[in-house]
Every structure is written in C-alpha cells, then in structure tokens.
Amino acid sequence: MRVLIVTAGSWGDVAPYTGLGVRLRSAGHEVALATHERFEQAVTAHGLGFRPLPVDPRQELASQVGQGLARAVSPPVAMARLMRMARAFMPQLTAGVADAVREGADVVLSSTVTDPACAVLGEALGLPTIGVYLQPIQPTGAFPPLITGARSFGSHGNRLAAHALWVGSDQIFAPAVRALRRELGLPRQRFSGPLSLPRGRTVLHGFSPQIVPRPTDWPTGHEVCGYWWPQTPPGWEPEPRLLDFLGAGPPPVFAGFGSFVTADSQRLSTLLADAMRRAKVRGIIQAGWSGLHAENDDLITVQEVPHAWLFPMTAAVIHHAGAGTTAAALRAATPSVPVPVQLDQHFWATRLHTLGLSPRPLRYQRLTAERLSQAITTAVHSPPLRSRAHDIAAALAREDGTRQVLTTIERLGRR
DSSP: OEEEEEOOSSGGGTHHHHHHHHHHHHTTOEEEEEEEGGGHHHHHTTTOEEEEESOOHHHHHHSHHHHHHHHOOSHHHHHHHHHHHHHHHHHHHHHHHHHHHHTOOSEEEEOTTTHHHHHHHHHHHTOOEEEEESSOOSOOSSSOOGGGOSOOOHHHHHHHHHHHHHHHHHHHHHHHHHHHHHHTTOOOOOOOSGGGOOSSOOEEEOSOTTTSOOOTTSOTTEEEOOOOOOOOOTTOOOOHHHHHHHHTSSOOEEEEOTTOOOSOHHHHHHHHHHHHHHHTOOEEEEOTTTTOOOOBTTEEEESOOOHHHHGGGOSEEEEOOOHHHHHHHHHTTOOEEEOOOSTTHHHHHHHHHHTTSSSSOOOGGGOOHHHHHHHHHHHHHOHHHHHHHHHHHHHHHTOOTTHHHHHHHHHHHTO
C-alpha cells in the first residue's frame, strides 16, 4: 500500500515517524512522510519519500509570540499564547497538508496537529485515515489534559477540564478546517471531539503502556502501542573529540533542550555549566535550537548526536521533557532530570517522577543553578532511580510499538 505519514512541529514530532516509516517500508509498503522542509534530508536519508509542508517551526518558536509561550508561567497563559501562535499559521499549514494528501496515498497516518485536516481530506476523498499520536490527548479521568500542566483535578475534574480544552482547541483548528470543508464541497459539521475532530476515529499512540497505561475510559479504537523509535542517520559516526571525552573519565551528565528556543542562550548555557560544576560532574551540552554552548576541562558542547547512541553512556540526562527525549532516556536506562518548559512537557516530566525515574521536575521558568545541581546529584547517586530505570528499559526492550500500526494497515489492505 502507499502510506503517507503527515506530521508537523519540531524534530521531536518527526523523528519517531522515521522509525515507523522504515518498519512499514520493510514490510513492503511504499512510505512517504509529509513534514516541514527543514527536515527533508533527515527523512530521505532513510529511504522514505518526502512531501514538503509550509511553516518553519524554529522560526515560529523564535518569534515574539513563540518566546511568549516559553515564558508562560500558568496553563491559561500558555493556552492563550499557543492559540495566538497556532491560529496565525494553521491556514497555511492546512493548505500544505491538503496538497500533500492530494499527491496520492492509499492510507494516511496523521499526527496530533495535522489530524484535523487529514480527517476532512479522508472524508472528501474516500481515503482511510488513522491518527498516530505521540501524546495522549483523548479526554480521560485518569489524568488531566496535557496543556493544563501536572496537576490532577480528580477523575470528574479531569474530564471537565478536557471539555474546556475542546473549546480552546476549536479556536485553533476549526476556522482552517471549516474553510477546507467548504473548499472540498463537504457539508458543515459540528465538531465535538478534541482538536475539532469527529468521534469514532482509530487513533494509535506511539508511547509505552509502561509509561502511560491505556485509560479504561478511552473509546474503542484508541490504543497504546509502544514507542516508535527514531532511526539513526545512515553512516553517522561520532566525532573523535566526543569519543576522547567519553573515554577520559567517568560517565558524564548530558544536558539538552532540543527544539526549545530561548532568547538568552548564554544565560542558560552558563547556568548549566555552573550546576554541573556544583554537582562535581563532567558534562555534555547539546547545542540544540537555542545554540547552547559552554566548555571547560570537564564540559564540552556537541551538535546533533543520536540519543540512542549517547544516552547509555551518560550518568543522567537533563532535558526539557519532550516526548522524544523522555523516551530516549527511558530506553537508555538513564535517570532523568526533567526541566519542562511548556505544553505536554510538564505531563512527561510528572510521569518520570511518579514512576520513580527522576527527581522532582524543575520548572524552567524558575530554574537556578543551585536547584539543578541538587537534582543532578540525586539522579547520579540514587541507586533506586537507577534500578528503576533499568527495570523500565528492560520492559521497553520487549515491546514492538510498530507492530499494531502495521497490523492495522494490513487489515485495511485486505478489505
């Protein structure tokens, strides 16, 4: 079958689908991935087809509105700023998704952000579409909506909060989706589900039930499959400088904030270096989209290094608790020091702490070198954290998160 995977966002919103795409291709399917142009080479390097989507996510995060989102200190403020940013680019992104789908496919797999448009296109074109999500957005009493942060409101309160979030998500997606329905000649539709989506869709989730068990109140067709691990770039080799550093002393602590963009990278770089000095650990800082940089005898800065290769050689991982980096630390059996910045990062950070895999999360907006150094010391020197990390990693190694996606697609092919 011709499979089109559609996703938008940062590299963390793209990388897992390279692993899923390679698995589907190895099973005999023709696979293309539609995403932002800045990721084209990273996608085609794995032998997957590529279809470009508009909008540069790094530029959006570096914009004045994007920086406002990073500074948001409460869920309502974060939601308001997210709505402002997303509504500005959603019509353009929706048009790009429509162009990508019109190029042809037998089935469309769509991420959280692109699923509203893909569902409408599937309806108009008679094309099966399946949600493939990296976050649990379906309302449940088991935990609060991701955007509201870490605090639970109780089973009933969590569902009420989810309904409130539906109203907000409609403000982001519904205008562009309504315009697409008019363009395709479809009747107007009242949306009643998350992200302006109709109910009753199949949604497969690319995270482990060890980390987020499937809530019992989720509807039929919503399943938790296991992680879709990113592919390491073909031919990638570590720099000799990095190998020399790793071999020159005890395992270092990694610090990276991935696609987070800060307007003051020097301040964050200095804070990280100070915290590692206080904790008396060696460190590796990944530059990321913020361009972090700090170096001394016990600290080096690297560019892009596959987490699957590096994390098992580290003593702990300081990160922003994005879904992908969180998963990579879990897979490596390495304790985390989560420093969430925004959106679903607070959810993943809370999961790490609740499962006994990290110290208490440190909110980025209140981060200090002293607090971070204390968390580093706990992560590096706590036998219970390391033992728990090894148990979880062993459980993840027994899972095959792509199998259920492959089975679902092949079931469609037999109809």
